[in-house]
Amino acid sequence: MNKxxxxxxxxxxxxxxxxxxxxxxxTIAFPLITGIEVPQDxxxxxxxxxxxxxxFVLLVVRLGLRFxxxxxxxxxxxxxxxxxxxxxxxxxxLYWIHxxxxxxxxLGEAYTIAIMPETPILVFMIIMGFLAANAARNGLEVVxxxxxxxxxxxxxFLVLMFVLPFDVMHFRNLAPVLSRGFRPVAAPMGTATSFxxxxxxxxxxxPYLNRPExxxxxxxxxxxxxxxLMTSLTVALVAxxxxxxxxxxxxxxxxxxxxxxxxFLERIEAVTMGAxxxxxxxxxxxxxxxxxxGLAQLFGVSRFQPLLYPLGAIxxxxxxxxxxxxxxxxxxxxxxxxGIFSFIVALGTTGILYLVALMRRSLSPxxxx
Amino acid sequence: xxRKLWQVLFKRRQRRQSSGQxxxxxxxxxxxxxxxxxxxxxxxxxxxxxxxxxxxxxTGAQGKVSAxxxxxxxxxxxxxxxxxxxxxxxxxxxxxNSAKQAYMDLKDRLLSGSAVKEVDSLDSxxxxxxxxxxxxxxxxxxxxxVCDTRGWAQRSIDEPTTEVTVRGSxxxxxxxxxxxxxxxRRRIASSRLWIEEMKIGRISRTSVAIVYISGVADExxxxxxRNRLERIDxxxxxxxxxxxxxxxxxxxxxxxxILRTERxxxxxxxxLEGRVAILTDGTPFALIxxxxxxxxxxxxxxxxxxxxxxxxxRILRLASFFISLTLPALYVAVTTFHQEMLPTPLVLSVAxxxxxxxxxxxxxxxxxxxxxxxxxxxxxRLPRVVGPAVSIIGGLVIGDAAIRAGLASPxxxxxxxxxxxxxxxxxxxxxxxxVRLLRFPMIALAGALGLFGVVAGMAAILAHLTALRxxxxxxxxxxxxxxxxxxxxxLLRAPWWALDTRPRxxxxxxxxx
Numbered sequence: 097m098n099k100x101x102x103x104x105x106x107x108x109x110x111x112x113x114x115x116x117x118x119x120x121x122x123t124i125a126f127p128l129i130t131g132i133e134v135p136q137d138x139x140x141x142x143x144x145x146x147x148x149x150x151x152f153v154l155l156v157v158r159l160g161l162r163f164x165x166x167x168x169x170x171x172x173x174x175x176x177x178x179x180x181x182x183x184x185x186x187x188x189x190l191y192w193i194h195x196x197x198x199x200x201x202x203l204g205e206a207y208t209i210a211i212m213p214e215t216p217i218l219v220f221m222i223i224m225g226f227l228a229a230n231a232a233r234n235g236l237e238v239v240x241x242x243x244x245x246x247x248x249x250x251x252x253f254l255v256l257m258f259v260l261p262f263d264v265m266h267f268r269n270l271a272p273v274l275s276r277g278f279r280p281v282a283a284p285m286g287t288a289t290s291f292x293x294x295x296x297x298x299x300x301x302x303p304y305l306n307r308p309e310x311x312x313x314x315x316x317x318x319x320x321x322x323x324x325l326m327t328s329l330t331v332a333l334v335a336x337x338x339x340x341x342x343x344x345x346x347x348x349x350x351x352x353x354x355x356x357x358x359x360f361l362e363r364i365e366a367v368t369m370g371a372x373x374x375x376x377x378x379x380x381x382x383x384x385x386x387x388x389x390g391l392a393q394l395f396g397v398s399r400f401q402p403l404l405y406p407l408g409a410i411x412x413x414x415x416x417x418x419x420x421x422x423x424x425x426x427x428x429x430x431x432x433x434x435g436i437f438s439f440i441v442a443l444g445t446t447g448i449l450y451l452v453a454l455m456r457r458s459l460s461p462x463x464x465x
Numbered sequence: 466x467x468r469k470l471w472q473v474l475f476k477r478r479q480r481r482q483s484s485g486q487x488x489x490x491x492x493x494x495x496x497x498x499x500x501x502x503x504x505x506x507x508x509x510x511x512x513x514x515x516x517x518x519x520x521x522x523x524t525g526a527q528g529k530v531s532a533x534x535x536x537x538x539x540x541x542x543x544x545x546x547x548x549x550x551x552x553x554x555x556x557x558x559x560x561x562n563s564a565k566q567a568y569m570d571l572k573d574r575l576l577s578g579s580a581v582k583e584v585d586s587l588d589s590x591x592x593x594x595x596x597x598x599x600x601x602x603x604x605x606x607x608x609x610x611v612c613d614t615r616g617w618a619q620r621s622i623d624e625p626t627t628e629v630t631v632r633g634s635x636x637x638x639x640x641x642x643x644x645x646x647x648x649x650r651r652r653i654a655s656s657r658l659w660i661e662e663m664k665i666g667r668i669s670r671t672s673v674a675i676v677y678i679s680g681v682a683d684e685x686x687x688x689x690x691r692n693r694l695e696r697i698d699x700x701x702x703x704x705x706x707x708x709x710x711x712x713x714x715x716x717x718x719x720x721x722x723i724l725r726t727e728r729x730x731x732x733x734x735x736x737l738e739g740r741v742a743i744l745t746d747g748t749p750f751a752l753i754x755x756x757x758x759x760x761x762x763x764x765x766x767x768x769x770x771x772x773x774x775x776x777x778x779r780i781l782r783l784a785s786f787f788i789s790l791t792l793p794a795l796y797v798a799v800t801t802f803h804q805e806m807l808p809t810p811l812v813l814s815v816a817x818x819x820x821x822x823x824x825x826x827x828x829x830x831x832x833x834x835x836x837x838x839x840x841x842x843x844x845x846r847l848p849r850v851v852g853p854a855v856s857i858i859g860g861l862v863i864g865d866a867a868i869r870a871g872l873a874s875p876x877x878x879x880x881x882x883x884x885x886x887x888x889x890x891x892x893x894x895x896x897x898x899x900v901r902l903l904r905f906p907m908i909a910l911a912g913a914l915g916l917f918g919v920v921a922g923m924a925a926i927l928a929h930l931t932a933l934r935x936x937x938x939x940x941x942x943x944x945x946x947x948x949x950x951x952x953x954x955x956l957l958r959a960p961w962w963a964l965d966t967r968p969r970x971x972x973x974x975x976x977x978x
Contacts, residue, residue, distance in 0.1 A: 106946060106947075108947060109946065207917055211802070211803070211915065211916070211917070212802060212914070212915060212917070215914070219914070220914075220917060223914070223917075223921050224921070227921055227924050227925055227928065230925070230928060231924075231928040234928065234931075234932040238928060238931045238932045240946075241931040241939065241941065241945035241946050242924075242927050242928055242931045242945065244945050244946060244947055245927065245931070245941065245944050245945035245947075246927070363805050363806055364806070366803045366805075366806050366916050367806075367916075369916065369917075370916050370917075370919070370920045373917065373920045373921075373924075374920060374923075374924060377924045
């Protein structure tokens with residue numbers, strides 16, 4: 097077993113981290129809502145996207161189970177040979193760095209737009225980058241435990257957010273169902289799935305599970321919980337705002353603004369923002385950890401910890417340089433950019449690895465190479 | 466990071482300390498066969514201290530054999546010395562042929578009422594005497610006898626002052642180690658309660674006891690405690706806090722990772738969970754390892770009152786823990802950046818209050834917190850008679866005057882006062898102090914970045930807490946990692962009949978046996 101990371105996490109911690117990672121994109125360009133043609137059908141797209149994600153997750157888990165105690169970086173080298181394998185590993189690491197950079201940028205944008213317009217965006221990104229790198233430096237165990245304790249808080253506030261505005265919900269807004277057929281639903285569905293494709297980070301986490309056979313169960317829990325949560329959010333959003341919802345900048349916060357309970361609890365969007373920030377923290381830490389360990393394994397470095405602060409800095413800089421503006425970030429998350437990109441990178445690499453594994457017959461159980 | 470800085474700054478000092486360790490191991494002094502020589506040597510060893518008592522006695526039928534009785538005044542029970550040692554030696558009318566025979570007789574018969582022991586060297590003789598024992602030397606014999614006649618003035622067992630309960634035992638530990646172990650032994654009347662004693666401190670030779678229940682405590686844990694204690698190299702141990710800093714896992718953390726308590730019932734509970742207690746002579750505070758976060762929010766009463774009440778109190782305490790950590794920061798963040806979160810009338814009244822105040826909310830909060838901390842510190846240090854005066858002047862006059870003078874808003878005074886009270890709801894003082902320190906950076910973060918700052922601060926604290934360990938046990942144990950079977954006795958307290966398993970990380974998993 098590789099000594100780069102020595103921690104052990106439980107299935108529940110894995111599920112917590114994955115759920116938190118999946119619900120991060122509720123603010124930036126709520127991908128199912130913003131710019132969608134037929135918002136009434138967004139929930140169908142969300143549900144179908146979730147179902148499509150399950151085979152992918154199973155694929156990653158199956159690959160991981162065939163190579164116990166090996167990360168995806170290591171077994172891609174075994175399957176594809178040194179040169180190609182390292183190339184695939186590098187692509188994956190860059191993909192994770194890019195994901196982290198996007199998340200960091202989204203955090204900064206959300207704060208500068210919604211709450212503190214006068215503070216420079218870098219302040220938020222640097223602080224969050226530092227906190228996440230700091231957590232990841234302590235190893236996967238710490239990230240997992242932090243995720244496990246944070247996930248309840250985040251879920252509580254998210255559920256609060258789409259339950260409390262019940263008085264302004266009009267479920268008639270959801271009709272008509274599939275008024276223009278399946279065609280306009282396809283693209284948002286792809287986007288929903290492409291966020292689930294980030295679960296390829298499982299390939300990095302799986303060898304550190306205390307019971308690897310739990311991986312399938314808990315990652316499917318994660319897919320279901322986060323998928324249903326996103327679906328309920330879309331339903332609530334459309335029910336509250338009607339078809340105009342696709343024009344909102346940050347729909348989830350607009351939803352928070354609608355809360356008014358007993359003339360005391362009003363406009364809880366800042367609290368929701370706080371909970372969301374915690375999930376951003378975990379996602380950033382997870383992906384920073386994955387890229388650091390991945391890099392360490394690619395280049396044969398024995399410790400990943402020294403890589404984390406530099407990686408954090410790279411992620412922040414990358415986040416600033418990658419997108420010109422919030423609109424740019426939003427456009428990037430449309431299916432024709434983000435979706436296709438994720439499908440090529442995540443599905444492409446796992447698909448190739450799986451096919452090669454099939455061809456080399458190393459998929460028969462128990463074969464260790 | 467801090468640790469590295471520390472090492473750089475204090476490298477030289479560490480080196481000097483390690484080179485100082487070489488000069489031990491001089492030859493032990495033997496007991497001379499001539500009494501006057503021994504007498505002079507003992508006197509010299511104690512520097513002719515005023516409380517050293519040397520008595521020359523003659524024993525046997527014709528007073529043929531002379532003996533020397535040594536003890537320290539105040540450390541020995543005077544009556545015991547007179548009756549069990551001096552009378553036995555002086556009043557005997559035995560016919561002895563030799564000093565050797567007299568010595569054997571004394572050892573085996575005459576002095577046997579006082580747990581007599583034999584020592585070979587003068588050094589250990591002197592050490593026993595300074596430990597409070599009564600030493601006896603016989604002319605012509607190169608060995609000495611040591612009788613246990615220890616007895617000194619000690620505080621009687623009374624209610625622990627720092628951990629008061631309404632219901633439950635009123636006994637607290639005292640400063641004498643033996644009394645404290647007896648308090649534990651009385652609660653756990655089993656031979657499986659094992660007490661290991663060691664001396665720590667090159668000069669002070671303080672007795673430290675490791676207490677655990679064999680078969681319940683993990684042997685590896687006990688060994689770890691032993692190792693850490695043995696590694697301590699100091700000249701004296703003043704209090705268990707001194708030991709705590711030497712053996713704790715994270716010396717640079719604001720959070721304590723070792724629980725200290727004055728209550729024998731708390732120690733008993735911990736022992737039965739498979740934890741290890743460390744008792745130190747000279748202090749009523751026992752240490753319990755490993756300690757987890759929830760233990761610091763637990764009071765013995767949770768277990769004695771009915772479980773609904775116990776659970777409710779725990780939630781209340783957890784809430785006040787968060788209040789004492791974040792309330793001023795949240796207030797600063799909300800009034801400075803997020804006024805929209807409050808209901809309109811409240812915003813208006815807060816804004817009206819802050820109308821004439823010259824400082825931003827952060828400065829106001831830090832000022833008031835500082836004043837509160839000074840008041841608290843003064844209240845603790847002052848003689849008890851003056852105490853109420855300080856709280857009246859401090860609490861009422863300063864608070865009121867600050868508002869009238871327009872230096873602070875009433876809402877801020879309310880927030881700071883409530884935070885202060887909330888921090889006292891934490892049952893263990895050492896956790897409360899750490900939180901009080903962390904409050905200031907939280908206020909600063911809130912003043913600079915609003916709620917984002919508060920969340921970032923909380924995330925940093927959470928990351929730190931999850932990385933903490935206490936003797937191998939994760940500090941946030943039943944919460945992160947979640948251990949379902951231990952959650953029964955963490956934030957809530959399940960009824961007694963449901964508490965049938967030991968904590969997963971300490972003790973053997975099987976139910977109480």
